Amino acid sequence: MRVTIVGGGIVGTAHAYEAVRRGHQVIHIEREREARGATVRNFGLVWVSGRTELELDATLRSRELWERIGAEVPGVGFRPAGSLTLLRSGAEVAVAEEAVARPDAERRGFTLLEPDEARRVNPALQGKFVAALHCSTDAAVESRVALPAIRAHLAATGRYTFESGTEARSVEGTTVRDDRGGVHHGDLVLLCAGAAHGGLVREIAGELPVRRVRLQMMQTAPWEHQLTTAIADGDSFRYYPGFAGSALDQLQRSESQQEVAENHRMQLLCVQRLDGGLTIGDTHEYAEPFGFDVQEDPYAYLVNVVEEFLGQPLPPVHRRWAGVYSQSVDPTALVCRVNPAEGVWVITGPGGRGMTLGPVVGEQTADLIGL
CATH class of the missing domain: 3.50.50.60 (FAD/NAD(P)-binding domain)
Structure with a gap:
């Protein structure tokens, strides 16, 4: 044809x-x-x-x-590369525990790791977190x-x-x-x-x-260390429907996101590019018309979160951008x-x-x- x-x-x-x-x-x-x-x-x-x-x-x-x-x-x-979702509270750990107990956890490659175990998977993580959800099938x-x-x-x-x-x-x-x-x-x-x-x-x-969704992201200069997995934070549980359940309901009731994260509907996702730079995001904006400019406070927040997990400063951010994607409203x-x-x-x-x-x-x- x-x-x-x-x-x-x-x-x-x-x-x-x-x-x-x-x-x-x-x-x-x-x-x-x-x-x-x-x-x-x-x-x-x-x-x-x-x-x-x-x-x-x-x-x-x-x-x-x-x-x-x-x-x-x-x-x-x-x-x-897989991924590690880095957890900072008992309520977030409970969501991960519920995820690894589900029948499809093995297919997803889910394992709940203590901090030292997570650092063996990704030695660059020298900062603060209480546990990590490892997903070996992410790429x-x-x-x-x-x-x-x-x-x-x-x-x-x-x-x-x-x-x-x-x-x-x-x-x-x-x-x-x-x-x-x-x-x-x-x-x-x-x-x-x-x-x-x-x-x-x-x-x-x-x-x-369908609807349109806007997001903000950034990328750093090449980093001298290797981030062997992608990383996420526990806020990502709030934005991925696969984590829905009683533990997530309890998390939503008991723990609010930090103000800037809540205002911009944020989660941390971070992956290292082949050139060594780190791509970091993101935000979610649903109400049009979207702004034509980018806002600085989400970027500052994300830098702080990543540096807390890595235990050291990030290299300079040398790219910032916004994007818009198309989303079906049929779940x-x-x-x-x-x-x-x-x-x-x-x-x-x-x-x-x-x-x-x-x-x-x-x-x-x-x-x-x-x-």
Whole structure:
């Protein structure tokens, strides 16, 4: 088949990868010169911990696919580093204890560790915490370079063309017209436009059950030490529905987040890039219109939290940014996937899980359509 994919982020690229892998021809259109949205403004985490039971099979399958892609395309920087969620109170430890007692804990790779055990897993953690939830199945990729590496791999097949700086303007049947005068005839059109819910997406599919979420993040200069796992703090329990239960309910009742963390709906996530820099975040903002500027107090708060866990100062922060992602409001769906016309599909709304779930979403779409 001839497949036209609109949107060069992780979801669009994952669909392109799956279509080419199955023997099809792909024209891939991206309005920017390079993907600029949530795909490159994230941690690069393949995050199994905290996923709901409904999501778990798909998430573990996506991790398998990332590992396969990483073997085929070393440039994506896949590494099975795992994660440690560092806990600072008895109430947080109780949430972790409840998680490791669940029937699916072994599949997730959950183990509750004392501080000395956590430091054997990640010796860089020389600061203060009372326990750590280890998730051995979590992994990471290099979000800023993964997509160009995958595209180069696809182009080598001779069945993939990437047209950047090209905006799709209309879809008539399964023919896409772009703003450069290009006409792309095909058998199938996949619109993977990320957080762009208006314009062509709205024209074709109407109002979708999705919302946009804004976040702030930062990255340090290279750090001289190795952070062998990703790290999170106990506030992350509040934002991952897989930790829901009586212990989390008790935590929510008995312990408030610090004021700045509560105001910005914050959790700590931190992963070391291959160049040694630490990517650190994040915040959650749901009410539009979003601010066009970034606020300093969340950054200062996160630096303090990371330094408390590491027991030493961070290297200088040399990048700060904000991003917006698309989130399905249906808690039972991995993404919002609609078929508004024959041969046309719109796929959006992974909701901060795009890097984790991209490969499995592409696989599921291909299976659904019968590619």
